[in-house]
Every structure is written in structure tokens, then in C-alpha cells.
Amino acid sequence: MLILILYFFIFIVSVQILYYLGVFGKFAFAKVQKFTPKRIPISVIVCAKNEEENIVNFIPLLAEQNYPDFEIVLIDDASSDATLDIFEGFEKQYSNVRLVKVENNEAFWGNKKYALTLGIKAAKKEYLLFTDADCYPTSKEWITAMSSQFTMQKTIVLGYGKYEKIPNSFLNKIIRFETLLTAIQYFSWAKIGHPYMGVGRNLAYKKEEFFNVNGFIEHMQIRSGDDDLFVNQAAKAKNTTIAYSPESFTVSKPKTSFKDWWIQKRRHVATANYYKPFDKLQLGAFYCSQLLFVLLPIVLLSFQFQWILVLCLIVLRYIITWIIVGFSAGKLKEKDVVYWYPILELVLLFTQMNIFITNTFSKPVHWK
Structure with missing residues (x-):
């Protein structure tokens, strides 16, 4: 034995x-990634539900991006706090901000994919760049770095979403290590021609890719997966690439209690059950x-x-x-x-x- x-x-x-x-x-062992700026029109899409504390600080960082042609599509998903009021203030303050107001719909109540679909349809640009309401870019070149990876063939770009470092926190090290290992996996599989997931904190694709697979319709009944399930369905070797230069990163606020992180990871693991065999x-x-x-x-x-x-x-x-x-x-x-x-x-x-x-x-x- x-x-x-x-x-x-x-x-x-x-x-x-x-x-x-x-x-x-x-x-x-891939080479250090360099990028050449392009002038592709970009719609940055942010979906928020009860995120008043985060959006006050982070949306201005998006508005200050050093990029010649972009709009910011802010989606308020029927928030019950001051999120909508703050978004309306941004719409008045910045000329390139577009606001989408989502009301509760009995058929799609609490479904982020429904809200994102409305935002994608409202976007005026053909290339879409997604991040979350609790995220912020690491540099003013974020849009430049992400959009530079688009080509005629590569119409889906997988980015890296970091988490803030909290000194002397072992939980924070676990969270960041898990995020690192996940990124190593989906970046590596994408490089060998088998992309299988991406993260909504930092993801870009051409609008036609969304409509080619009928949006989120195949997994609309699954509350999570607006990012990884979409990529799992739409991404292929020919149309997918990765962005990993430091300028392309976004940063998110990590969970600070094991319970909250546990709940978050349960959602992620449950969503993976719907990946391709x-x-x-x-x-x-x-x-x-x-x-x-x-x-x-x-x-x-x-x-x-x-x-x-x-x-x-x-x-x-x-x-x-x-x-x-x-x-x-x-x-x-x-x-x-x-x-x-x-x-x-x-x-x-x-x-x-x-x-x-x-x-x-x-x-x-x-x-x-």
C-alpha cells in the first residue's frame, strides 16, 4: 500500500x-509588457449599488485619466443611499459623464447583469472598460494601458485587479495571495490560448463581443458572473489578450474580516460551477x-x-x-x-x- x-x-x-x-x-517568464498609446474611443463603465462612500473618492480619479477620448457611464442600480445623488453631481461636474438610472424590476430584482446591460446599451463608444465602484486605477494612464492592448483581432482584454495592502494583517496577505494566484492562472491560460475568466474590477471588451453572445442571457439567472462567466463564454484564443503593465492595474479595498471575505469567496466558487467542462x-x-x-x-x-x-x-x-x-x-x-x-x-x-x-x-x- x-x-x-x-x-x-x-x-x-x-x-x-x-x-x-x-x-x-x-x-x-513573459517579457515585461510595454504599451503604445492608441486613440480608441472608450466607455468606462461603473455599476454601483449603495456605494456612496467609495464613489465620492474614486470616480474623480477616473475623470482625471490622461486619455483623449473617453466617457464614464455611471450606473446606479436602485441604490437606497446617496449614490444616485452623488452620481447626479458628477454628471453636472464632468461633461463626459453619462448617468444610467436603474429602477427595481420584478423580473431582474437585484441582478447586477440587468443593470450592466442597460449601461452597455447606453454607452456611446464601441470599446468598453469595466471597473467596480470600490476600485480605483493605479495611474492616470490606466485607460491608455488597457486600451493599448486592443487590436483588430484582440477585442477582449483581461486586466489585473489588486487589493490594497494592509500592514500587519494576515488576512490581507491571504486575500492578496489568492488574488495573485487567480491572476497567474487566468493570465497563463489566456497566453497559451485558452482564456477562461476575467475580473470585473479590470476588464475590457468591444461592444460587439457582448452582443455576439447575446449579452448575459445564457447566465442571467445566475446572480454573479457578469465578468468570469461572460469571459468563459465569449473569450477565445483569437480574440483575447492580457494587460499586466503596472499602469494597467486597478486597486480595490479588501475585506477586513474573515467572515466578509468568506462570503465573497463562496460566491466566486459557486460561480465557477458554471464554467465550461x-x-x-x-x-x-x-x-x-x-x-x-x-x-x-x-x-x-x-x-x-x-x-x-x-x-x-x-x-x-x-x-x-x-x-x-x-x-x-x-x-x-x-x-x-x-x-x-x-x-x-x-x-x-x-x-x-x-x-x-x-x-x-x-x-x-x-x-x-
Whole structure:
């Protein structure tokens, strides 16, 4: 039995190395991205529901972008706070702000996709750039950096949405590490020609891509997924590219309590159940290989069975993965989390397992 477990462990280590070198290495070892400014007309779309505290600070940062031809489409999704009043003030203050007011609709109550659809239809530009109400760009060149990746063929651009760093917060390190690992995955798969998701905090596409798949109609009944489910449906090797220059990043305010983050991740994990079969398979295989990489050595080492070989395999795997994660973190300006890599990986791994189990027995809460 132990020899079979050892062989299986060798197989699992091989799978992990294949993922990190064969897939994730495509992004980790990619060249530093440079961009040449283009003058593509852009509609920046922001959907907000009860975000009065965030939009006061962040919408002006969008309005101050250094870009020659853009509008800002502000969507108020039937807010009950002062969000609409603030948006109306911005509409008066900035000539390039367009306001979309969404009233509660019995058929689409609380459905962000319905609100976004109205905003997309109201947008006057053919190229759309999305971010969230609690996000802000890292530079005044954000629109320039994201739009520069558009070409005649590449009409979907996947960007990176960072989270603010909170000093001396272990939860913040977990959140940022999980965000980094997710970005490594979807950037790498996009580079090898199989894009499967993006994040609404930083995503751009041509309007025709939205209408080519009939918008969100295929997954309108699923409250989440206006970003990743859309990309999973519309993105292909020929029409998708990535933006990862530092100027293209957005930053979001992270959750500050484990409970709030837990609820957020439950929504994300539940949405992944609706990905295409291959995407669910590769994500599941990666997670299972991570989990088995932790569990199998415990059995082998507890019996001291071929312990030298087992330890060598563990060290080999960690050296390779640490290098891949380190190079990727350097590109995405997240180097500080790499120092905590083994610990953060273990915590995230078992947190995800608990989320899978919890989601099996109850449905997560979605849009506000």
C-alpha cells in the first residue's frame, strides 16, 4: 500500500510541476509588457449599488485619466443611499459623464447583469472598460494601458485587479495571495490560448463581443458572473489578450474580516460551477493535486517510508513553484506575499476546501 501511495505522490508532484512550469510559466517568464498609446474611443463603465462612500473618492480619479477620448457611464442600480445623488453631481461636474438610472424590476430584482446591460446599451463608444465602484486605477494612464492592448483581432482584454495592502494583517496577505494566484492562472491560460475568466474590477471588451453572445442571457439567472462567466463564454484564443503593465492595474479595498471575505469567496466558487467542462476539469485537477501534495506526504512520512525521496520531492516542488510565483508576483507588484508563500498556500487550500463543503449544503448570498 505504501509503495502505491509513493507512486501516486510522484504522479501528483509531476502534475504540479506540469501546471507551474508548463502553464503558469507562460506568464511568469513573459517579457515585461510595454504599451503604445492608441486613440480608441472608450466607455468606462461603473455599476454601483449603495456605494456612496467609495464613489465620492474614486470616480474623480477616473475623470482625471490622461486619455483623449473617453466617457464614464455611471450606473446606479436602485441604490437606497446617496449614490444616485452623488452620481447626479458628477454628471453636472464632468461633461463626459453619462448617468444610467436603474429602477427595481420584478423580473431582474437585484441582478447586477440587468443593470450592466442597460449601461452597455447606453454607452456611446464601441470599446468598453469595466471597473467596480470600490476600485480605483493605479495611474492616470490606466485607460491608455488597457486600451493599448486592443487590436483588430484582440477585442477582449483581461486586466489585473489588486487589493490594497494592509500592514500587519494576515488576512490581507491571504486575500492578496489568492488574488495573485487567480491572476497567474487566468493570465497563463489566456497566453497559451485558452482564456477562461476575467475580473470585473479590470476588464475590457468591444461592444460587439457582448452582443455576439447575446449579452448575459445564457447566465442571467445566475446572480454573479457578469465578468468570469461572460469571459468563459465569449473569450477565445483569437480574440483575447492580457494587460499586466503596472499602469494597467486597478486597486480595490479588501475585506477586513474573515467572515466578509468568506462570503465573497463562496460566491466566486459557486460561480465557477458554471464554467465550461474543460475549465472546471483543469481547475479541479489543479486544486486536487495541491491538496494531495499536502496529504500524501503526511502518510508516507508518518511511516518513514522512503522519507529521503519524499522530502526531496517536496523540496523540488516548492523550489519550482516558489520561483514561478515569485516571478509572477514581481510582474504584478505583489512580492511581499511571496515570503509567506508556503503558509499562505496551506491556509488558502483548506479554506477553499471548507468553502466547497459549505456551498454543497447552502447557497451563497449574491449582489447587494
